[in-house]
Amino acid sequence: MVKPMPDHPSTTIEPGASIDSEVADMTTQRPSPQPGRGKLSARGVDFFYGSFRALTGVSLEAYSNEITALIGPSGCGKSTFLRVFNRMNDEIPGAKITGKVTLDDEDIYHKSVDVATLRKKIGMVFQKANPFPKSIFENVVYGPRVHGEKNRAVLRDTAEKYLRKAALWDEVKDKLNESAFALSGGQQQRLCIARSLAVEPEVLLMDEPTSALDPNATFKIEELMKELKQDLTVVIVTHNMQQASRVSDKTAFFLLGEMIEHGDTEKIFTVPHDQRTEDYISGRFG
Amino acid sequence: MNRQRLRLGERAIESAIFAGGVAAIVIVGLIMFFLFREGLPLFGNTSAAGFFFGKKWQPSSEPPQFGLLPNLWGSFLVTLGAAVIAVPLGVGTAVYIRYIAPRRLAGFLKGFVELMGAVPSVAVGFVGAVALSPLIKDFLHLDTGKSAIVGSVLLAFLAIPTITTIAEDAMSMVPKEYFQGSVALGATYWQTIYRVLIPAARPGIVAAIMLGLGRAIGETMVVIMVTGNAGLLPDHGVWHAFTHSVRTITGTIGAEALEVAQGEPHYQALFMLGVVLLLITVAFNSLAVTALGRTRRTART
Numbered sequence: 001m002v003k004p005m006p007d008h009p010s011t012t013i014e015p016g017a018s019i020d021s022e023v024a025d026m027t028t029q030r031p032s033p034q035p036g037r038g039k040l041s042a043r044g045v046d047f048f049y050g051s052f053r054a055l056t057g058v059s060l061e062a063y064s065n066e067i068t069a070l071i072g073p074s075g076c077g078k079s080t081f082l083r084v085f086n087r088m089n090d091e092i093p094g095a096k097i098t099g100k101v102t103l104d105d106e107d108i109y110h111k112s113v114d115v116a117t118l119r120k121k122i123g124m125v126f127q128k129a130n131p132f133p134k135s136i137f138e139n140v141v142y143g144p145r146v147h148g149e150k151n152r153a154v155l156r157d158t159a160e161k162y163l164r165k166a167a168l169w170d171e172v173k174d175k176l177n178e179s180a181f182a183l184s185g186g187q188q189q190r191l192c193i194a195r196s197l198a199v200e201p202e203v204l205l206m207d208e209p210t211s212a213l214d215p216n217a218t219f220k221i222e223e224l225m226k227e228l229k230q231d232l233t234v235v236i237v238t239h240n241m242q243q244a245s246r247v248s249d250k251t252a253f254f255l256l257g258e259m260i261e262h263g264d265t266e267k268i269f270t271v272p273h274d275q276r277t278e279d280y281i282s283g284r285f286g
Numbered sequence: 287m288n289r290q291r292l293r294l295g296e297r298a299i300e301s302a303i304f305a306g307g308v309a310a311i312v313i314v315g316l317i318m319f320f321l322f323r324e325g326l327p328l329f330g331n332t333s334a335a336g337f338f339f340g341k342k343w344q345p346s347s348e349p350p351q352f353g354l355l356p357n358l359w360g361s362f363l364v365t366l367g368a369a370v371i372a373v374p375l376g377v378g379t380a381v382y383i384r385y386i387a388p389r390r391l392a393g394f395l396k397g398f399v400e401l402m403g404a405v406p407s408v409a410v411g412f413v414g415a416v417a418l419s420p421l422i423k424d425f426l427h428l429d430t431g432k433s434a435i436v437g438s439v440l441l442a443f444l445a446i447p448t449i450t451t452i453a454e455d456a457m458s459m460v461p462k463e464y465f466q467g468s469v470a471l472g473a474t475y476w477q478t479i480y481r482v483l484i485p486a487a488r489p490g491i492v493a494a495i496m497l498g499l500g501r502a503i504g505e506t507m508v509v510i511m512v513t514g515n516a517g518l519l520p521d522h523g524v525w526h527a528f529t530h531s532v533r534t535i536t537g538t539i540g541a542e543a544l545e546v547a548q549g550e551p552h553y554q555a556l557f558m559l560g561v562v563l564l565l566i567t568v569a570f571n572s573l574a575v576t577a578l579g580r581t582r583r584t585a586r587t
Contacts, residue, residue: 086470088466091465091466091469116469116474117472118472119469119470119471120471120472123471126463126467128463130461130463130464130466130467131467132464132468132482132486133464133486134485142468142471142473143472143473145481146468146471146473146481147472192467195467196470199472
């Protein structure tokens with residue numbers, strides 16, 4: 001699992017392409033939103049799994065206190081794109097990225113960036129709830145613990161604070177020392193959200209966080225997302241277009257590794273510019 | 287007609303498999319029965335206390351003494367030494383292969399460790415007797431190379447493949463979601479390994495240690511060849527005991543079994559040693575099986 005990774009993917013140039021042509025791509029051929037406006041920003045991102053090109057020239061800004069939804073059919077690259085932001089793709093052998101990705105205008109693929117520190121700022125919630133085989137308490141305080149907090153009282157307060165934030169406190173306050181596996185699927189996912197929040201990230205990436213949950217648990221997590229955007233930048237990948245239209249402020253539509261359209265959620269869902277976006281949201285394919 | 291013949295064939299195969307399974311159980315049962323049948327009459331000739339609490343094993347003295355304790359102590363000491371060496375090395379190797387080594391090196395190491403497990407113990411014992419024993423004797427300035435510590439080193443060599451292979455298997459059963467969840471929280475690889483992945487595999491690692499040490503405690507050839515097969519209870523502390531000869535349960539049985547006449551007390555005493563050894567290895571294996579059962583449950587999500 002832990003294998004050497006490509007050193008600094010941002011500095012890798014795809015075979016056959018000169019640096020000049022890449023710069024040209026970024027500056028002229030693909031006009032991008034002005035740098036520095038979004039909390040998170042991707043400009044001209046190409047991504048490869050070995051020789052397979054998973055993303056082509058994707059540019060996107062995600063803003064503070066907003067929820068940005070990435071939608072599109074399976075295999076369109078939206079999850080890959082999400083993982084670009086916390087460099088989870090680094091763990092995949094043969095993965096390669098070009099283009100520029102910034103958090104607060106800092107290049108997150110620069111060689112001076114420590115990946116662990118980056119992921120502390122950019123948290124992630126996965127499709128399948130993945131609590132550790134530890135107690136509920138130990139799950140929530142895992143992040144603070146690895147980042148050096150040892151004081152038991154502080155950890156206890158942290159656990160309560162973030163379990164409350166994740167709207168889970170009342171359900172688990174009497175069984176903090178029980179195994180996280182004793183919780184229902186929806187509770188486990190909220191526990192994972194609490195665990196991410198306990199690291200105090202600035203951005204929260206969510207990869208289809210409700211796809212394995214029933215409607216009631218989904219509703220709770222959607223409400224939670226709306227709360228979270230008060231303090232955070234949220235980027236969510238979802239298969240569920242109703243979900244995107246319910247919770248998100250901005251929506252980006254992906255198809256075959258390209259970002260087809262990006263804008264206010266309301267506009268994307270009512271007056272899409274691109275025929276393909278319209279076909280997808282009206283359920284003609286996907 | 288055709289279907290009937292098919293069903294008959296199926297029933298024949300089922301019966302054969304069933305018979306095979308039953309035979310395995312029956313044979314183990316018979317071995318246990320035989321051990322007890324040959325060993326228990328000892329207590330008609332000498333007292334049970336004389337065996338279980340006897341501090342000397344001197345079959346040719348007058349009257350002969352068949353004390354379990356020096357044998358038990360020897361086996362315990364040699365196995366303890368083996369554990370001290372084999373547990374960190376075996377588990378460490380598993381961690382290295384599973385999580386740290388580059389893929390190609392990991393594959394090579396895995397094969398190499400398995401090969402290590404295939405070395406016949408008599409070969410290990412021989413190398414130990416002619417090469418390691420004099421080396422340790424000179425290095426520690428001992429009176430004799432036939433010492434418990436040499437036995438421990440060699441038993442560790444035999445236990446490491448078992449420990450590494452099974453521990454590595456247990457680690458491979460840990461869902462990769464734990465790894466992703468941990469690094470996504472900003473934990474480093476190393477923090478992820480020792481705070482999440484190893485604890486998640488802990489029951490399997492415990493089982494690996496138990497099975498490895500179970501092998502060490504039951505190992506005969508090596509200890510016969512390098513530990514001297516002589517020794518009393520310790521009277522100068524543990525280090526002194528490590529650097530001198532010891533008598534292990536397996537060594538005693540192995541070295542003396544061919545010299546005794548059926549039915550004499552010496553013969554019966556050796557069988558009782560066998561009973562004790564059997565109980566010890568059954569205990570080790572039961573602990574291992576219990577622990578493995580726990581891994582499967584925690585690995586399920």
